[in-house]
Amino acid sequence: MKPVRLVAGRSEALGYDARFDYIGVDKGAWYCLCSGIPMICAIGDFDSISKEQLIKLQSATEVICLPKRKNETDSEAAIALAKDRGYEQIYLYGGLGGRMDHTLANLYLMLYRDHTLVLEDAHHEIRMAKAGAYSLQKRFRYLSLLALEDSVITISGVAYPLAHRTITTKDIFTVSNEIIGEALLTVEKGSVLLIQCEDEKNGIESY
Incomplete structure (x- = not known):
């Protein structure tokens, strides 16, 4: 099975790489759609895109809508989904930078829960x-x-x-x-x- 790349919101510099499968995470799914990156599905509460954009996503791929009030982040839910679907190599792209609490939360996911997770963006691989x-x-x-x-x-x-x-x-x-x-x-x-x-x-x- 290919590794999977979870595409989060800060993924503007990402291009398609056929070595990966792709799952869009919240706004990152919209970026994938606009960039022609094929997704096996998209997941998130989608509070960062419009209703019209969400409808377009739903017409293009499987969309798993999460409640806005929840006890897990969209990235956390995406990692769990990828593992449930059998992926062992998981890359989270676009989960660094921006809000510091989100960056630290993703680092915590790697350090204390999913040790094989790789965090990456256009300038980092961790x-x-x-x-x-x-x-x-x-x-x-x-x-x-x-x-x-x-x-x-x-x-x-x-x-x-x-x-x-x-x-x-x-x-x-x-x-x-x-x-x-x-x-x-x-x-x-x-x-x-x-x-x-x-x-x-x-x-x-x-x-």
Whole structure:
């Protein structure tokens, strides 16, 4: 099964990638429709689009309307829907930036509930790396690692390699590294937040 990309409201720079299936999330579904990105369905309370836009969505794809007063975010409901439909690789695009509470809520979903979730937009890719080995593909200029607990890491193929280095939640010297070759990260102990990012002024778009 393909991975699924959940398209949230801040997805203006997103283009279609046939390697993914797509689920529109609230206003992100309208963006998909306007951009010709095929969706398997759309989900949300749709309080950020007009009734006319919602009708057009309903004529184009399956639409799951959620109540406006609820105890879960639209992104949270979309993740649950994707899992119910059998997806194991879930990417949430357009859930960063804008309202800080929404950004933090999406980070919390990844950190404390759905560890394999990947958060992304035109300038960022954020994922969690637990104990194991990871081959890192260069997506953006900068690579940062932040410890989520006391961790031991080895990283090569980067501007500032480390070998069997202990990092704690107080350490921030591991930000703004750069991939320069075949980058390999080994998390020997603990877990880290893995962030690839680009200066927004550079206008880099998603692949």
